[in-house]
Amino acid sequence: MQETLTPALEASSLSKTFLAGGRRTTALDDVSFGVRHGIVTGLIGPDAAGKSTLMRLAAGLLIPDSGSIRVAGLDATRQSLEVQSSIGYMPQRFGLYEDLSVQENLDLYSDLQGVPIEDRPARHEELLGMAGLDPFRKRLAGKLSGGMKQKLGLACALVRQPSLLLLDEPTVGVDPVSRRELWSIVYRLVKERGTSVLLSTAYLDEAENCDEVILLHEGRLLAKGTPESLRVPMNGRVFAVKSDSLSKRSLQATLSRAPGVIDALIHGDHVRVVMESQSPPASRPDMQISPLLPRFEDSFVTLLKGPASPVHAITQGKPVSAMTGTVIELENLQRRFGDFYAVKNVSFSVSQGEVFGLLGANGAGKSTTFRMLCGLLPPSGGKLRVAGVDLRHAASKARAKIGYMSQKFSLYGNLSALENLRFFGAAYGLSGKTGTERIQWAMAEFSLSEVKDTVSGDLSLGYKQRLALACALMHQPDILFLDEPTSGVDPLARREFWRRINELAVRGVTVMVTTHFMEEAEYCDRLAIMASGEILKIGTPAEIKAGAKSENPSMEDAFVELIQARESA
Amino acid sequence: MNMRLTGLIRKEFLQIIRDPSSIAIAFLMPLILLLLFGYGVSLDSEHIPLGLVVEAPSADTSNFTAEFRESRYFETFAYANTRNAVRAMTAGKINAVIVLKQDFARQLRQPDGAPIQLILNGVDENTARIISGYVDGSFQNWLEHDAALRGIRSEIPVRIEQRIWFNSELRSRNFLVPGLIAVIMTLIGALLTALVMAREWERGTMEALLVTPVSMNEVILGKLIPYFLLGMGGLALSVAMALWLFEVPLRGSLWILLAASALFLITALGMGLLISSVAKNQFVAGQIAIIGTFLPAFILSGFIFDINSMPKIVQAITHVIAARYYVAILQTLFLAGDEWQVILPNAAALVLLAALFLGLTWRNTRKRLE
Numbered sequence: 016m017q018e019t020l021t022p023a024l025e026a027s028s029l030s031k032t033f034l035a036g037g038r039r040t041t042a043l044d045d046v047s048f049g050v051r052h053g054i055v056t057g058l059i060g061p062d063a064a065g066k067s068t069l070m071r072l073a074a075g076l077l078i079p080d081s082g083s084i085r086v087a088g089l090d091a092t093r094q095s096l097e098v099q100s101s102i103g104y105m106p107q108r109f110g111l112y113e114d115l116s117v118q119e120n121l122d123l124y125s126d127l128q129g130v131p132i133e134d135r136p137a138r139h140e141e142l143l144g145m146a147g148l149d150p151f152r153k154r155l156a157g158k159l160s161g162g163m164k165q166k167l168g169l170a171c172a173l174v175r176q177p178s179l180l181l182l183d184e185p186t187v188g189v190d191p192v193s194r195r196e197l198w199s200i201v202y203r204l205v206k207e208r209g210t211s212v213l214l215s216t217a218y219l220d221e222a223e224n225c226d227e228v229i230l231l232h233e234g235r236l237l238a239k240g241t242p243e244s245l246r247v248p249m250n251g252r253v254f255a256v257k258s259d260s261l262s263k264r265s266l267q268a269t270l271s272r273a274p275g276v277i278d279a280l281i282h283g284d285h286v287r288v289v290m291e292s293q294s295p296p297a298s299r300p301d302m303q304i305s306p307l308l309p310r311f312e313d314s315f316v317t318l319l320k321g322p323a324s325p326v327h328a329i330t331q332g333k334p335v336s337a338m339t340g341t342v343i344e345l346e347n348l349q350r351r352f353g354d355f356y357a358v359k360n361v362s363f364s365v366s367q368g369e370v371f372g373l374l375g376a377n378g379a380g381k382s383t384t385f386r387m388l389c390g391l392l393p394p395s396g397g398k399l400r401v402a403g404v405d406l407r408h409a410a411s412k413a414r415a416k417i418g419y420m421s422q423k424f425s426l427y428g429n430l431s432a433l434e435n436l437r438f439f440g441a442a443y444g445l446s447g448k449t450g451t452e453r454i455q456w457a458m459a460e461f462s463l464s465e466v467k468d469t470v471s472g473d474l475s476l477g478y479k480q481r482l483a484l485a486c487a488l489m490h491q492p493d494i495l496f497l498d499e500p501t502s503g504v505d506p507l508a509r510r511e512f513w514r515r516i517n518e519l520a521v522r523g524v525t526v527m528v529t530t531h532f533m534e535e536a537e538y539c540d541r542l543a544i545m546a547s548g549e550i551l552k553i554g555t556p557a558e559i560k561a562g563a564k565s566e567n568p569s570m571e572d573a574f575v576e577l578i579q580a581r582e583s584a
Numbered sequence: 585m586n587m588r589l590t591g592l593i594r595k596e597f598l599q600i601i602r603d604p605s606s607i608a609i610a611f612l613m614p615l616i617l618l619l620l621f622g623y624g625v626s627l628d629s630e631h632i633p634l635g636l637v638v639e640a641p642s643a644d645t646s647n648f649t650a651e652f653r654e655s656r657y658f659e660t661f662a663y664a665n666t667r668n669a670v671r672a673m674t675a676g677k678i679n680a681v682i683v684l685k686q687d688f689a690r691q692l693r694q695p696d697g698a699p700i701q702l703i704l705n706g707v708d709e710n711t712a713r714i715i716s717g718y719v720d721g722s723f724q725n726w727l728e729h730d731a732a733l734r735g736i737r738s739e740i741p742v743r744i745e746q747r748i749w750f751n752s753e754l755r756s757r758n759f760l761v762p763g764l765i766a767v768i769m770t771l772i773g774a775l776l777t778a779l780v781m782a783r784e785w786e787r788g789t790m791e792a793l794l795v796t797p798v799s800m801n802e803v804i805l806g807k808l809i810p811y812f813l814l815g816m817g818g819l820a821l822s823v824a825m826a827l828w829l830f831e832v833p834l835r836g837s838l839w840i841l842l843a844a845s846a847l848f849l850i851t852a853l854g855m856g857l858l859i860s861s862v863a864k865n866q867f868v869a870g871q872i873a874i875i876g877t878f879l880p881a882f883i884l885s886g887f888i889f890d891i892n893s894m895p896k897i898v899q900a901i902t903h904v905i906a907a908r909y910y911v912a913i914l915q916t917l918f919l920a921g922d923e924w925q926v927i928l929p930n931a932a933a934l935v936l937l938a939a940l941f942l943g944l945t946w947r948n949t950r951k952r953l954e
Contacts, residue, residue, distance in 0.1 A: 106788050
């Protein structure tokens with residue numbers, strides 16, 4: 016049979032560049048691979064790795080600069096209409112018409128895909144049943160939750176039983192429960208219909224769900240194979256290190272400078288160390304070292320990073336925060352919008368020097384809580400003290416002690432890095448000698464000198480993130496609020512970012528962070544898991560995981576269990 | 585029609601019905617513009633406040649001032665002396681002052697005649713010119729009348745007999761409302777279409793559309809047809825209001841009006857689609873549509889401002905403004921009738937522009953994301 020001979024998708028020497036703002040950027044550089052029939056292939060890489068470009072090339076939406084991409088033997092560029100009749104494609108934002116109902120969206124895509132009228136009732140029933148959307152046929156797509164939208168988008172891509180399904184980051188911005196449901200639908204398709212699936216994702220932990228993975232980084236093919244084959248070389252090279260005398264942050268700092276160490280990460284109560292070879296890190300009497308099973312991210316980081324790079328610690332700046340004891344205190348905090356409680360009865364406190372995480376899906380109330388903590392939104396009820404100040408009465412007094420960095424980095428895109436620093440310094444009232452000193456500090460500390468005259472909109476994501484953090488630290492705040500600070504940043508930049516956050520915490524700065532990366536929750540001292548405006552559980556990462564029923568649970572397992580327990584209750 | 589195209593058209597109508605901003609641009613804005621221009625804006629000068637200072641009242645002076653008191657163009661206010669009247673004019677209460685001096689009655693029948701002092705507020709030069717002309721005319725009129733009464737033949741050898749054609753009542757509404765239809769059609773054809781197309785790019789639905797086996801012609805037709813129908817709806821609303829609410833006469837044929845409007849609407853849709861093939865977010869598309877189509881339809885189409893009195897360069901620019909040809913056809917059809925010598929060349933220009941815009945759109949739109 017021809018089907019078994021030609022791959023479902025085949026890229027050969029594929030290159031693609033884009034011209035943006037007078038500069039040519041390379042999205043894909045000489046990429047070749049094949050996707051096998053009837054399995055799930057994961058296209059894995061951080062933002063700007065070239066995943067979406069590859070998906071769009073496969074769908075015939077872009078023309079390659081050189082090389083070719085073929086779908087089931089058809090050239091995606093020259094025979095794009097034929098290719099488009101045989102694939103299902105879900106773009107990043109699902110491609111739904113928000114002012115059309117669930118049924119109307121399905122009807123539209125059935126019309127466009129030429130599904131015969133008589134086949135539709137049965138097909139729609141099947142798809143809506145699979146997506147669990149049957150009761151919501153009349154609901155407007157815009158009124159669905161993120162997870163439901165994602166499943167409807169998938170149903171629309173499947174109206175005509177495609178032989179190849181392309182899913183472009185289907186799990187971004189979707190809560191872990193919906194993520195798991197999507198994966199189970201995808202596997203049912205593969206098993207029952209023999210559909211071939213190419214799925215792109217920036218979550219490295221999702222690689223483990225794929226039959227085969229293609230690793231992309233900065234437009235280049237880094238590796239290809241089964242997740243197992245990529246993980247095997249890491250066997251015996253990953254260790255858990257605990258220490259009685261050192262704090263976990265100092266331990267991490269020490270280990271990351273030790274010879275032979277590729278990666279050292281805080282993971283709950285221990286530090287997870289990846290070594291260059293199969294020998295444990297040099298032990299000290301106060302350390303307990305035990306071997307760990309490798310994860311996919313370990314191989315990814317090893318492939319990217321190679322031997323350890325020199326690490327330097329934050330040297331200057333305020334030595335230790337002047338504050339002690341409880342720094343943030345919430346008591347029965349509430350926020351109402353009309354009849355809707357975005358946040359209800361939230362109580363917790365954070366002590367000085369602690370890294371406290373807020374974990375939850377979109378719409379769980381994280382951002383609302385955060386805005387109230389920063390004094391940007393008045394609470395509807397309850398008590399709220401930040402840096403010893405009641406935010407209801409003296410918000411501006413508290414704000415001088417707060418640094419805030421948002422998900423979108425809030426930089427002025429058309430100002431240079433230096434001008435951004437100057438502006439944020441001035442906004443916090445730093446002038447004259449102090450102002451100049453702080454700018455010099457930021458330049459040196461965050462290695463920004465080489466890009467100081469670059470317009471910040473042109474900086475890479477990693478640099479932008481560093482600059483945004485520098486801006487938030489210009490006035491030496493005692494408390495740092497980070498709202499999804501690492502979304503879209505690659506694992507290496509994320510590690511560097513967290514190294515800085517850890518150093519700040521060691522020097523007494525209190526850090527409050529929201530994240531949807533489950534593994535980042537492990538870096539926190541304590542965390543609160545939120546859903547529907549309420550706190551489900553508060554504790555150290557180990558305590559949170561201990562509550563889960565499954566064996567050796569990950570943070571995500573614990574999270575999903577908590578949410579499901581709440582829903583069934 | 586094929587399944588894909590009907591699917592796209594049905595979708596577009598569902599979106600129009602559910603999106604308040606589409607309804608607002610297609611029906612609410614035309615309604616507001618028509619009411620505003622039909623009732624609010626008038627280029628006619630009526631009830632101009634006029635100050636009268638009569639220093640020595642007599643039969644002659646009251647005879648003369650009656651000419652103004654009874655006119656519908658003026659509203660008169662009497663002042664005891666020139667100083668008070670000038671103060672009122674400075675305060676903006678009146679636009680002009682007529683002063684009849686002490687010796688008006690005595691000098692009136694002298695060979696040199698009596699002088700009338702007219703003080704005008706020249707800030708609004710248009711109104712000032714109207715008042716000046718009117719005072720002149722009234723004075724001549726009155727003199728003749730007066731002479732005739734006393735059996736003396738007028739000494740003026742030539743008389744102008746005015747006859748105003750096409751808009752005999754000189755109602756500015758009669759040419760504003762037809763011209764406004766061009767603005768409304770531009771709004772629906774170009775602005776609304778550019779916005780909804782940009783919205784598809786912005787929300788990522790265009791990407792999903794393009795990956796289906798739909799052809800680009802179907803995507804373009806799927807936008808053209810619904811918004812053409814919507815635009816014709818806007819036209820029906822505007823014409824109905826023009827005829828029945830504002831009582832603008834329609835002297836030409838309704839069918840030619842519909843045909844010319846359909847032609848202009850296609851041109852406007854062509855502009856809207858062309859804009860959206862370049863501007864892929866709603867803000868930029870809206871800005872380009874307003875500056876490139878809506879404002880020219882307002883300012884450069886001859887709808888309010890006469891093209892012949894514009895500087896030569898601006899006149900040259902108006903040749904690429906589609907609304908200019910449509911306004912000419914509209915005003916002719918409403919006020920003059922089926923004048924083919926006006927309609928045909930203007931319609932030909934519209935055909936050319938429609939072909940240009942649609943051709944560029946078709947060339948510019950590829951089934952790709954770049």
